[in-house]
Amino acid sequence: MDKLITVSPSPHVYGDDTVKKLMYGVIYALLPAFLVSVYFFGIGALIVTAISVVSCVMFEYLIQKYMMKTEPSVSDGSAAVTGVLLAMNLPTNIPWWIIVIGALVAIGVGKMSFGGLGNNPFNPALVGRVFLFISFPVQMTSWPEPIVSRLQYTDAATGATPLGVIKEGLAAGVPMSRLAEQIPGYLDLFIGHLHGSMGEISALALLAGGIYMIARKIITWHIPVSIFCTVFLFTGILWLINPYDNADPVFHLITGGLVLGAVFMATDYATSPMTPKGMWIYGTGIGVITVAIRVYGAYPEGISFAILIMNSFVPLINKYVKPNRFGEEVKNG
Amino acid sequence: MAKRESTFFNMVLALLTITLVASASLGFIYELTKEPIEAARAARKNEAIRAVVPDFDNNPTEEQYTIEVAGGELVFYPAKKEGELVGTAIETFTHRGFSGTIKLMVGLLPDGTIHGIEVLEHKETPGLGDKMESDKSDFSAQFEGEHPEDFQLRLRQDGGDVDGITATTISSRAYCEAVQRAYDVYMDKDADVSYELPSREEAVEIVLVNFANNPLREEYQVTAGGNQYTVFPGRRGRSYTGLAVDMPSDEGYIGPIRLMVGFDSEGVITGIEVLEHEETPGYGDLIENARSDFYKQFIGLNPGEDNIRLKEDGGIIDNISGATITARAYCDAVRSAWEVFSEAQNM
Amino acid sequence: MDQAKNFTKGFIRENPVFILMLGLCPALGTTTSAFNGMGMGFATMFVVLMSNIVVSLIKNFVPNKVRIPCYIVIIASFVTIVDLVMAGFMPALHEQLGLFIPLIVVNCFVLGRAEAFASKNTLLSSVIDGTGMGLGFTFALTLLGAAREILGSNAIFGLQFIEGDGMLVFILAPGAFIALGYLIALANKLNKQ
Known part of the structure; x- marks a missing residue:
């Protein structure tokens, strides 16, 4: 079937806001909070963010390419933003495999099942977070001590x-x-x-x-x-x-x-x-x-x-x- | 056969036939499954009891009794081996679970030590609260072998000795509360289960003084007032020193009371033991020697001379407050025992 | 009528859960494990089969205007029989399924087969339909139960293959919806091919 082209009613206002630009703006805005987190939680914050962003981008790419058979659009940054936001919602001592599951749920269930960016009724990062929260309540509710556990990852003392x-x-x-x-x-x-x-x-x-x-x-x-x-x-x-x-x-x-x-x-x-x-x-x-x-x-x-x-x-x-x-x-x- | 018209008669006939056949077959199936359902229910309960108390050979569900407490009731299942109490399984509850009521089966040894705990019913969250089930985590194992007197049934964070389930404070706390409730009620209301009344043999030796023979070997029957009673004579050498009378009475508040009353050769009371009774815990059971000094007032009295009746009834015996009927039955039994004693003297 | 087709339609083509979307309440509520799903499936299958037989036998005796009450009484009787027999002989499963057994009465899948099929077809066709659809329902519930048990408890038919808890959300209600959604998507994809 030919692809339908949806034309929105006039006026067709042109702006220079691309998805990419907006998404990078969000990432810049998250920087201060990220830096504070690195200060208080140390390497845990770095590890969790890295795993989350990488797996979100990877899942988006794989799903778009092999399941939806469309041109992957990971470079627009929306998967990366989901990844950062998901990480922001996790304790920094959470095991890596839980983050990967969370990323899969956020991107696969929360976003791609509905048709990708713009069609999802729920915030993907929150879908991932709530899924993890209900699935792994113990790991999701042990919070590492700030400052003292800066050099520890999953073995951090908690409160x-x-x-x-x-x-x-x-x-x-x-x-x-x-x-x-x-x-x-x-x-x-x-x-x-x-x-x-x-x-x-x-x-x-x-x-x-x-x-x-x-x-x-x-x-x-x-x-x-x-x-x-x-x-x-x-x-x-x-x-x-x-x-x-x-x-x-x-x-x-x-x-x-x-x-x-x-x-x-x-x-x-x-x-x-x-x-x-x-x-x-x-x-x-x-x-x-x-x-x-x-x-x-x-x-x-x-x-x-x-x-x-x-x-x-x-x-x-x-x-x-x-x-x-x-x-x-x-x-x- | 053609489809029948929807006339009034046809409709009534169809509905009537179908409901009749349906109810008849249901009644039949009900009769058929009634016993298996009962058996399955009893088996489930017995399994839970078996899991929390030591080996027993009686049927605890037959001897079960219930104590009402605020918010519900506790069901007690005494487990006995060769007639001796080895533990009590207590069905207890708490309403403070994360998702409502939790029911536990707590097994206590006669001294109150926790032998085992099983969860009967709960609606707690899978993966969190359901860790209280004994096959899902070791949480319940930490209670085993502990006595609540020196093992505080509270979470460590609340100043107790219990390690809570991770991230499940509310459920763990509720669990402790249910166990505590079972223990409290058991110790308070039901110490008579752990305190054994003396056997007939023991009672004879307690109530008789100054004897050298074996009174149990010389037991004989005395007829008084048309009934037969068993008595045990005490002797020193050839001289007769006293008589123990096994005195049943069926006038207690709840059921029969059975006393062992000892007299010296003059008819003065040397001792009384309660052998059996079913009186109310906390009231009537104060006639037990271990529970009050009620029996002491009788010692040294001679029912032939002293008026062994309650003060209310014109006698000299102080009542047990709240248990008049029991105390009166006790006095009556003591007087009857003296009758038996004097009958035996005349033989 | 092609009886072989009549029999197999319940598995994918007209699967009561995945395609017709009937009986979703027990499908969501009881499938916390493969075994529970299968137990519920077989209980429902028994009711469908028996009510199909009886409805097909009495279809000409029952006047049109009172047919639904009659079917409901028949279905309710068989459900009560299942309930009693299970309570007596399979107490553990009965306790797990709990309220959902009596609720088979209002499972529109059962009434749907009685009304849409058995009341219009011969005894043989109704037996085959009841068995096929019942097995399809059992298949769907077992599959859903297995998916939830694998993901939620790291186990299948009670056999633990990884120590510890799985993704608990699959044991809870939201996981039931998520798993059912993806199974429906899968069934639709298979049907299109």
Whole structure:
């Protein structure tokens, strides 16, 4: 059958944004967080990132060439970005074969099964991460000690994430004030001196990357800001009602994968809404689900699940929240 | 045969016939499978019991008893070998599992030492919480041979001695709670299982004082009030020093009580032992010598002269609070024993 | 009618799970291992076969307007028989399959065969259809169970070939959907060739 050519309605605006350019922009934006990670986790961070990127690119190439029988497009960098993002979501002491499985699931199941770049309803890196999280819960929840385990890979000493400490503690009936002594101070949390997955530790570095991407117009501010606002408001209300059993909103903002998820994972083009209004709905949904899982759910962190759940609403949001047509009069008021 | 029309009669006939045949065949199959289903159920339970207690030769499910606790009930299966208690399998539970209720079978030796634990039922996550099953990890093995008195049934991170399952704190904690519950209830309510009442032979030697013969060899029957009773005379040389009366009574609160009452040659009580009873743990079972001093008030009294009745009934005996009927039956049995004693004197 | 074709259609061409997409609930719920899938498959096959026989025998006796209630009563009776017999003689499997055995009653695959095939065809054809489709269902569930067991428990029919746990997600519900999706894709590919 002849290939169908889809022509989108006019205006045909020409921009110089190619996929390649955008993807490399994301990679630059991830650099600060990567460097912080290398500082705290040492060789583990390097090994995990290398394995993840190489296997993602390799699987994309193999699937495109031998299963889909199309011209491989790995040079556009999207597989590499998936690889880096997947690595960012893993603890740095995770065995290599788990990373390879995660890469296969991210690229094979999360992306290529749906037809490749742009057709995937779910963020591929998150599909890989959640798959690994459910499949290998033990390995996926042992977090290496920062700094001291810089020269170790899988044999690193481990500890719990601040969110994990809080979840366990509150479940056991320990008041928040006592738990606060067991977690690092806010400054440490902000710059990234804590247990966690490779890329999520430093809110500071991630925010720097996010600002870079907004400035370069790679992403817009709506999704991250709506997620932050929702999480802040929701946890703030809970905290005001009962400060003994709830962590304060600042803690919720700077720990866990929230910043990484809000800035880098939720803003993925193919899997997020197109209009600002849609983005607000999407971001608010992610925020509410994240807090609901963190506070009421079984898992300490819920941003990955929240993003995946809201990913599935994106077609619906896009259907009902449409941009104004070019030339249409904008209603005032 | 042509297809039948959908008339009212045809429809009723078809439905009636089909439901009748269906219910008849189901009834038949039910009868046929009833016994195998029962047997399969019992076999499963016995298998779990067998896995957690030492070798036994009785049928623990026949002797099972239940104790209600907050949130549910514990089922106890005493395992005996040659009549002697070798362990108790306790079906215990916790509602604090990661995914709800977990049911365990905990095997305790008579002194409370944990002999083995099997999981009966759980909905925990595969690969994490299900490691509590004995064939999936060594988690349950660490409890074996430990006595909860010096092995704290809490996770190490909570200050106990239990190594939790990696990344599965909630399930591990719930598991410990269920074991602790079994142990607590066992030790509190059920020490009578571990404390053995004296045998008839032992009781005779305890209640008689000052004898040199073997009273057991000289047992004989005495008829009093139309019933036959077994008595054991105590002698020193040729002189008669006392008599032990095996005194059953069927007036206990729950069931029969059987006492061994010892008298000296004058009819003064020298000792009493409870041989059998089924009274309520914590109340009626205080008549056991090991559990309260109730029996001591009788020693030195002579039922021929002293009024062996509860104070409420005009006598001189202090009641056991909360167990009046049991205490009254005990007094009655002691007086009846004296009747037997005086009957024996007159023979 | 070509009885050989009638018999083989259930495996790939009209496979109840992979192609007709009927009975997906037990297909997803019970296939945590190859053995469980096979047990569920055979239990369903027995019900399909027996209800096909009975429905085909009484097809002219049952008036059109009450045929569905009649079929349901027949199916429910056979399901209860399977349930009781399993509880009595295969307690371990019965416990594993649990609620899914009574749920065969509402498995549209069974009613579908009764309504779409047995009520319109001869006894012989219905027996062959029931056996073929039942085996196809068993085949599908065993395959799905095997795939999930291999990936999720590193085992096949209970035989462990690598120490330790596999990818646990395949034992859980999401893995059931993922594995079933890929098997359906595979069946479609085979069917097109």
